[in-house]
Amino acid sequence: MLLTLAWGSVFFPGLFALSTWWLRRSRPQWTKNDCVMISTRLVSSVHGVLATGSGIVIIYSCRDVMTDRHWLAREYVWFLIPYMLYDTYAMYLCEWYKTKEEKRRHSFTTFQNFLSKNRLMLTHHAVILLALVPVAQRLRGDLGDFFVGCIFTAELSTPFVSLGRVLIQLKQQHTLLYKVNGILTLATFFACRILLFPFMYWSYGQQQGLRLYQVPFHIPVHCNVANAFLIAPQIYWFSLLCKKAVQLFGGPQGKKDG
Template identity: 85%
Template sequence: MLLTLACGSLFFPGLFALCTWGLRRARPAWTDSDCVMISTRLVSSVQAVLATGSGIVIIRSCNDVITDRHWLAREYVWFLIPYMIYDSYAMYLCEWYRTGDQSRRQSLTTFQSFLSKNRLMITHHAVILFVLVPVAQKLRGDLGDFFVGCIFTAELSTPFVSLGRVLIQLKQQHTLLYKVNGILTLTTFLCCRILLFPFMYWSYGQQQGLSLLQVPFNIPFYCNVANGFLIAPQIYWFSLLCKKATRLFDAPPARKDGSTPRDPTHVEGPAVF
């Protein structure tokens, strides 16, 4: 546990610092805000790949969705804790660079702006750290590694969300890549963050000889409540992505400087973990 926590505490901030340093050297014309934001997205994408890979390994190794065990189901959660703390600070750092007033790095105004714009994401991070981590590591006992693996795979959509934000930052909304990435974002988000929950219910039903509709009435009530809390923000974020998608193929023409007006439906990239 302690070794995994230490590795995560070094890996994510270290990768962020390395990416920022590399981008500043490779793209000297980019602003500090560009380098920091893109580095943040790169680290998020790396974490997403690691989480998705861990989830797939866990799912494939668990024939019994209730009792089968895999060490990654617990160990990766310890690795994830430093990421959630790092990511909270990285979001604030992006806000600080976005304001452009570096003399007010620790100012109350900047911090209040950060809290106001990221209320849902901050709450999401806090719930993961103070609720889901204790549940995953202690309260569930030795059961349910399969479902932990399923939750990990929800991160599959994160690299596409991150790429979309990078393209917006670089004013590439008019490109074919941006449109293709938008389709992939919607597809992976729907499959891995929305349909994931019916899949978990279906998997349990297959093992217990229950239909999908029977499962909610044959599991503890708190399981349904917990899944409801997990899927609710995903549905909200998916609705925002759908609104954005309606404008994807009807974007306003580029300005003379090559930029496009800021997308009014833009929200910070969602994340389960």
């Protein structure tokens, strides 16, 4: 546990610092804000790949969705904790450099703007650290590694979301790459953050001989409540992605970019 926490505490900030340093040397025409933001997105993408890979390994290793075990189900959670703390700081750093670039006054207002713009993501991080980590590591006992793996795969959309933000930062919204990435973002987000929950119910039902619609009535109420809390923000974020997609492909902005 402590070794995994230590590795995570070195890996994510270290990758961020190395990436920022390399971008500032190789792209001197970019602003510090560009370098910091793109480095942040790079680290998020790496985390997304690692989490998704861990999830896939766990899913394919657990034939029994309730009792089978895999060491990654616990170890990657410890690796995840430093990432969440680092990512919170990195988001604030992006806001700080953006304020500096716009030559606005650095004050408590910068911190307030950071909280206002990122309140949903900050809540997401807090819920993971304060609720999901204790559940995954202690409260669930020795059950449900399969479902932990499923939750890890929700990060599959992260690299595509990050690439979209980078292209916007570099003012590349008019490119084919941006549009193709938008489609992939929608597809991966819908598959791994929305359909993921019916898939978990279906997997449990297959093992227990239940139909999908019967599963919610055969599991503890708190499991259904927890899943509802988890999927609610995903549906909200997906609706925002759909609105952007409509603007890109069907609205005035999409025509302008085309």
